[in-house]
Every structure is written in structure tokens, then in C-alpha cells.
Amino acid sequence: MPIFEYRCVAEGCPHCRAGFDQLERLGADPLTACPDCGAAVARVISAPNLAVGNAHVLKDGHAAKHGFTQYRKVGKGVYEKAFGKGPDVIKG
Ligand SMILES: [Zn+2]
Incomplete structure (x- = not known):
């Protein structure tokens, strides 16, 4: 399973402000909210x-x-x- 990095795009908690890794099933919908505080998060594209x-x-x-x-x-x-x-x- 691939691991994606997420970071909040708005005001978040320390967890999502620093960015966090999320293990995801291939083809699963991307995470849209922080599991801790519910703030909107976006996938960080690493190249x-x-x-x-x-x-x-x-x-x-x-x-x-x-x-x-x-x-x-x-x-x-x-x-x-x-x-x-x-x-x-x-x-x-
Ligand atoms: Zn958060």
C-alpha cells in the first residue's frame, strides 16, 4: 500500500500543520480532513x-x-x- 503525505490547507492542529503520512489502499479516495481536528487537508505531491x-x-x-x-x-x-x-x- 502506498503512503501519502498530507498537510492541512487551512488552520489545523499540530498534527496536520507539520504534515503526516497516511497509508492508503490503492484507488481509495484521498483524505480530505485531518483525522485529529477535521481541518481540510491536501495530499503533498513528492517528486x-x-x-x-x-x-x-x-x-x-x-x-x-x-x-x-x-x-x-x-x-x-x-x-x-x-x-x-x-x-x-x-x-x-
Ligand atoms: Zn489536524
């Missing part, structure tokens, strides 16, 4: 892939800060600048 993408961007930014320029091959003899200084596109 593990987003962290990976951000880490990549941070890495690129780090390299650019240190004066590196990176080009990505986008076609036959055509390179597009990913980051750094220099022309945006190089055609060989």
Missing part, C-alpha cells in the same frame, strides 16, 4: 525526480561559475551551448 534534475542544474551552474563552457551536440556538426560564456550555437 523524487525533481531533486535529481535540480542537482544536475546546480552542477552546471557550479561549472559555469568557474569559467567553464559546455556545449551539447544537437546535430551533425552543430553544438548548442549548455552553459558558460561564448556563442550560443557552434556550427562546424
Whole structure:
């Protein structure tokens, strides 16, 4: 069974203000109210892939800060600048 994280969207109790995990049957209706105080809650969408993408961007930014320029091959003899200084596109 998947575990979903919920957090109150309005005034809630300490339980739902901090967010809580809820074990749910697959296909079950999402929880709409805090089991403790009854405040409206919403499912928190967690995106593990987003962290990976951000880490990549941070890495690129780090390299650019240190004066590196990176080009990505986008076609036959055509390179597009990913980051750094220099022309945006190089055609060989
Ligand atoms: Zn609550």
C-alpha cells in the first residue's frame, strides 16, 4: 500500500500543520480532513525526480561559475551551448 503525505490547507492542529503520512489502499479516495481536528487537508505531491534534475542544474551552474563552457551536440556538426560564456550555437 502506498503512503501519502498530507498537510492541512487551512488552520489545523499540530498534527496536520507539520504534515503526516497516511497509508492508503490503492484507488481509495484521498483524505480530505485531518483525522485529529477535521481541518481540510491536501495530499503533498513528492517528486523524487525533481531533486535529481535540480542537482544536475546546480552542477552546471557550479561549472559555469568557474569559467567553464559546455556545449551539447544537437546535430551533425552543430553544438548548442549548455552553459558558460561564448556563442550560443557552434556550427562546424
Ligand atoms: Zn489536524
